[in-house]
Amino acid sequence: MNMPLLEVEHLGFCYEKDKRVFDDISFQFRKGMLYALMGGNGSGKTTILRCLSGILSRDAGSITIAGRSIESLSRQECARLMSVVPQEHTIIFPYLVSNMVIMGRAPYIGSFSNPSEKDKAIAQEAMHETGITHLSDKLYTKISGGERQLVLIARALAQNTPIMILDEPTNHLDFRNQIRVLSILKRLVRDKGLLAIIATHDPNHALNYADEVMILHQGRIISRGSPQEVIxxxxxxxxxxxxxxxxxxxxxxxxxxxxxxxxxxxxxxx
Ligand SMILES: Nc1ncnc2c1ncn2[C@@H]1O[C@H](COP(=O)(O)OP(=O)(O)OP(=O)(O)O)[C@@H](O)[C@H]1O
Ligand SMILES: [Mg+2]
Known part of the structure; x- marks a missing residue:
């Protein structure tokens, strides 16, 4: 049996006292699966994903990754297990696109070392896959919103983790690039046995790319199952x-x- 790679039990979170965003959410995520998390604006998708990636500390419940509690993992261990593409990302420092992508290799590079040729090759491959090679020498602060989104996705790909968490990864992307990104994820899930979790607002993306869909509504998962069952x-x-x-x-x-x-x-x- 395919053991869960990520297990969430009785998860609860509130930003403000006594105002729970969600309560008692339990879910098992398995490798080789692409999960789509849906729900209206403000339903708690980003909050759940931030709890899963350890950015927010939950108020209740447990999160287990590869059999270990999330608290027991060091930052480096987390970064080798999970890559995250956030919904919003502001960056003040004008990094080169190529440097942004190579940052995905940081969990594998010692604090006083430079990226190896292998790290550079992996970053280049991620840029090639996402179609942004031509942007390598541009500043991240001087490219379009959709291009920035592709850079963040390339950085996550370069991180080469068994779990990918992507919050609305197709945001800002044109029609072709939406399909490109979802197809890359689908292929990685199928060929490398990755576990990918995406938040999405597009029921048709969930329908055509996800293996399992869950819908969050008023603090609860009101439906989960195959896309055919849920959408x-x-x-x-x-x-x-x-x-x-x-x-x-x-x-x-x-x-x-x-x-x-x-x-x-x-x-x-x-
Ligand atoms: N930093 C914050 N402080 C206080 N409340 C917050 C904060 N971030 C989000 N919220 C509230 O928490 C709830 C869930 O927000 P969340 O961002 O998780 O929703 P979402 O499902 O990702 O929405 P969207 O589809 O708009 O991205 C909302 O009611 C929101 O107003
Ligand atoms: Mg969100």
């Missing part, structure tokens, strides 16, 4: 108060789109 008009209506039409092919749901009366009404009221 349907009933769940979308419950979470987003939007009527959608299911696009089916050979009895499988291939996509959802807002129902025509939503599109033609012109004004939006739930």
């Amino acid at each position: 349907n008009s009933r769940n979308i209506k419950q979470v987003y108060a939007v009527d959608v039409e299911e696009i089916r092919k050979e009895n499988l749901i291939r996509g959802v789109m807002p129902a025509l009366d939503h599109l033609s009404r012109g004004n939006f009221t739930s």
Whole structure:
């Protein structure tokens, strides 16, 4: 049996006293799986992902990674196990794009050492895969929002970890690059047995790329399972108060789109 690589039990978190973002969330994440976390704005997706990556300390429950409690892991051990692409990232210092990506190798480079040829080759490969080689010598502060997103994804790829946590990785990306990034993740999950967890707002991304989907709503996971089980008009209506039409092919749901009366009404009221 494929043992869980990441295990969450009775997770609870609040930013402000007595105002729980979520309560009692339990989930097992296995290698070789791509999980999509969905839910409306403010439902707690980023907060969960930040708890999983150790950026936020939870108030309740436990998080176990590769059989060890998250607290028992050093920063370096964490960075060798998990790479994180955050939803928002501001950087003041004008690093070169190539240096930003090579930072993904930091967990493997001694404090007083320089990146090896192997580290540089891995970073170059990550830039090639994400299609940003032409940006190598540009400043991270002087490229577009979508280009910055690709740099962060390349940095995470260069980190070469068994777990990848990506908060809305397709944010800012054009149509082709959205598919490119999701396809890279899917291939790494399939070929290298990685565990990837993404937060996404696009039900069609969850439907077509995830192995398992979970929907967070009002502090609870209200639905989880295969994309075919979870992405349907009933769940979308419950979470987003939007009527959608299911696009089916050979009895499988291939996509959802807002129902025509939503599109033609012109004004939006739930
Ligand atoms: N730093 C913070 N301090 C206090 N409350 C916060 C903070 N960050 C988020 N929140 C609140 O916590 C809740 C969950 O926020 P979170 O960012 O996890 O949502 P999300 O599902 O990622 O939303 P989005 O889809 O907009 O990214 C929201 O009610 C939000 O207002
Ligand atoms: Mg978020």
